[in-house]
Amino acid sequence: MKMYLQFGHGMMEHARVLLSSWSDSGVILSPRDLTESQMVRLAADIRERRAEPLLDPQCFARDADHPRLTEHRYWQVVKSQSTGAFTGGAGTAALLSELAQLGNSLGVSRHILPGCLAPTVGEDWFLMQESILDEASGHYGGAPLIMTIALGAEAMSSEEQIEAVVERCSGWDVSAIYLVAETPSPYLTDSPTWLANLLLLSSGIKLAGKEVIVGYSNHQMLCLGAANVDIVASGTWLNVRAFPPEKFYQTEDDSISRRATWYYCPQALSEYKIPFLDIAHRTGVLSQMRSPAAIGSHYADILFGGAVPTSVSWSETNAFRHYLTCLRSQVLAIKRGSFADTVSVINMSLDDAEALLRNLRRVGVMGQDRDFHEYVDVVRSAMVQFASAREARLSRAWG
C-alpha cells in the first residue's frame, strides 16, 4: 500500500518538502484549494520529484458553491448546464472536455473522472455514474481512467448498498476507483459498521481487478492494508483526513488554522496536545511516546530533547509533517506477503497501541478525542466482520 498526499488548504510547501524525500508517492490535487495556475506549477514540481499528480474534480455536489472551486472553468460548465452535467449528453461532454484539458495541462498520466456523492445508492446514481463513463471514452485519448465513487454516511452504513456498488462497478471499464466515503463523525469513526463496510467496499473492488485509491484517509484506515488497497491519501487538516462533503460549500471556511497543535504518537495510534506531553515528561513516560527511529520522522525530535515539551517551540508545520511522515511509514509497512500475515500485523499494532495507551492513561496522558483507546475495538470489530466475508477470496487472490 502506498500513500499519496490529499491536497488541502495550505499544503503546497508541505507537498514540495515531503515529496523531496519520498519515493513512489503522489498528490491528489484539490481545485477547491488551488487556482489553475497554482495547480499547473505544483503539478510540475510534483512530477519533478518523480511523484504522481492526480486531479480530483471534486464534483461531489452539483450545487457546491465554494468560490475557489466554482471559479474553475470546468465548474463554470457544471453551473451553466441547465440539463445537468452529470447525466450524459452535451453537458457531460462539455464538462469532460474541460476536465481532460485541465488534466493534460497538469501533465497527469491518469485522469480521475467526476462522480457525484451518493447519499444512498440506487439506480439513479448508477445511471449517472455510467453516463459519465460512457461519455469519457471519447475525451481522454486512451489514457487510463479512474472513476470516482463518493458515498454518503448513510450509504456507507448499508451492507446491501455497499455490495450493490461492488457488483455494479466491477463491470465499469476503468483501471482504478477513487473512493471517498463520508464518515458519520468529523474524524475518527466509532462505527465498526462504517469501517467494515469501507473494508468490504475497497476489497470487493480490488477483487474485481481494479486498483483502489482511498481518499481522505487517516491512521484508523491503516487496516485497509488487509483489503489490499493500493493507495491511501491523507493530508494536514482534519478535512482532508476524513471526507466532509460540506467543505465544498461557501459556508465552510478555513478557520481550522486556529486549532491546537497535536503530536502523533504512531505506536499508540493517537494524537496528543502538547500540554499532555508535559504530563508524560513529568511522569517519565515521554520516551515511550517518541516515534521509533524506523519510522523516519525527525520533525518532532525537539519535543524529546529533555526540555518540558510546552517550553519548546514546536510548530504546526512540524506537526503536520511528522504526522504524514509517520503515517506514510506505517502505510508502507502494513501490507505483507499474505492476507493472514497482514491481518496479523494489524492486530499486533492494535495490541501494542492498546498496551501503550493503558500505560499512558494510567499516568494521566490522554489524547482526548484523538486518543485511540476507544477506537481499538472499533477496528477489531470491523476487521472480524470484514474477514468473515472476504478472507477466503482475498487469501487466494493476494498479490
Added chain:
Amino acid sequence: MDTDQIITAFPELCNIRRVETPSGQKFVFMALREGVDVVLKVIRPYRGAAERADREILAGNILCSSYVPAILDHGVRNIGGCEMRYILESFINGETLERKLAAQPTQPLDFVLRLTSALLCACRDFEAVSIVHRDIKPGNLIIDPGGKVWVIDFGIARHLEMPSLTGTGGPGLGTWGYAAPEQFRNMKSKINGRADLFSVGIVAYEALTGGHPFARYRDNPLVLLRKMEGEDVPPPAPAAGDDGRFADFICQLAQRYPSRRPQTANDALAWFGPIYNDLRIR
C-alpha cells in the same frame, strides 16, 4: 393426459408409463425406445411454454456435459388433438438426492465431497456455454448406481447471451431455499454462474449436515427468504474427517452476496481441488 394418447403420438416408443412429478409445467413418461430406457417430457401448453421448452432444448443441445442426460429427440406432435412440444431424453437409472437424503439425511463426508466435485464440474460445463441452471436442488440431482451425479431439468435455465423470458421486477424463478438471493429477487444483471454456485453450496450443506441451513423457516417462505437474504449461512460443524476447510468452502459457496462467492465455477474448482484431494486421501 392419458397414456393412450402418448402411445398413439409416439409409435416408436413402447412400455410407456406415466411418472408423477411435482412439476406443473410438463407431463413425464418413462418408455423404451429400441430397447433402451428413455424419458419423455411433454410440455403443457401454458403461456411461454414454447419459449421455455426451446431454451431447455437449446441448453441440452449446446451443453457438452457428462453430468447432463443427452437429449435424443425433440419437436412438436399432435397429442390428443393438440399440438404439443416434447423432449425425449436418456433415462438415468438411480435415485434423486432428495430421496437419498430422506432415507439418510446426513451423508458421509466422502460422498458429499464427490457430490460437490461433480456439481462444480457440471457448473463449469454450464458456464462454458453461458447457461445458468437456476434450479440445482436435491430433487433435480440423480445419483446412479455407480455413484455418478447427474443434473436434470433445465426447464428454467437461463441463457445469458439471450433475452430473458421473464420480466424485471417481479419474483424470480427457482426453488425457495435453494435459489440465490439475487435470483429470487430477480436482479437480472447480477445473475450468472454464481447463482448456481450458491445452490451447490446449499445442497452440499444439507447433505453434509443433514439439514438445510435455514430449515426451521422452511414452512414460512417469506421468512425463509428474508433470512437467506439478511443472514450468513450458519457455519456447519466440520464433519468427521474434515479439518474445517470443506465446511468453510461450503459457506463461501453459499454466501448471500455474489461478490463473496467464488466468481466462476473454475475459480471454485481451483479452490476446492486441494481440499478434495487432501480430505479424500485421508
